[in-house]
Amino acid sequence: MSPPPRPESVAQLERLIAALKAKGIVTEEELTARQAQTDRASPEIGARMVAKAWTDPAYRALLLRDGSEAAEMMGVSMAGAPPLGVLEDTPARHHVIVCTLCSCYPRAVLGYPPSWYKSFAYRSRVVREPRAVLAEWGTVLPPHVELRVVDSTADYRWMVLPVRPAGTEGWGEAQLAALVTRDVLVGVALPQAPVAAAAE
């Protein structure tokens, strides 16, 4: 958990908001609406998008072509948000996302980034020794799977569309979405089908 904000930071923020309001740059309504939108966003949105893409080829095509429009279709307002790009995992390639320069993260569909995503250790190491970093999550990629690190440096925000796990044939969208965690959407973990795991 983050420590509580320092009183001087809160006071500074209040002065900034007052100045922006006085200049007519933002209104209280806009601030409230944006705050509510940010608080509503969570990895469950991204998970629902992935589950739908796994079951609906047309939605999958849209998701890969225009992630923002695919998010809007799920009821997410992308107005004012950076464009969303979606990276398609295949049996031969896996993606993992980082922002080495700061902490760019697809907040509209994943919510707030976890603290490790913003940590210096993750940002500096995953671009250099990605397989070692993933292994620390228990994500060991076979050598034949190529690993593509996506450094989110500029105006897009990125999310991973993982491979649908074997053993989930016939599953419904809600059941599938439960396999897609925040870590899966960033690419540090792979979706685990409980049935397949139990069968091993």
Place this chain on the structure above:
Amino acid sequence: MSDSPAPRFALGDAVRVKEDWPERRRLPSGAPSCHIRTPHYLRGRTGRVERVLGAFPNPEDLAFGRPAPRRVLYHVLFAQPPLFNEGQPGDDVLVEIFEHWLEPAATAAKEAA
């Protein structure tokens, strides 16, 4: 967008990230004079255009509240092992780079020769 510049590079083009270090050019006060969205580890490195992502107001201007002309943004793919002299062949790094940071890789090779 009518004010979007035409892309200089196309899918598959070999491009080199300029070996420029604007962050070393400081203001007389010693403060940084720039805001850069091109990671250090890519300066001077050669990659391949994977996708043209569109045009966006140049963040290097936006950061200072200056008028920000739109610049074309690319997804550029770099092979992983040469970047850090480690890693597994076949692995790679995909990064958003603005056009003014890129030059044709062939020209760069000629300059180096």
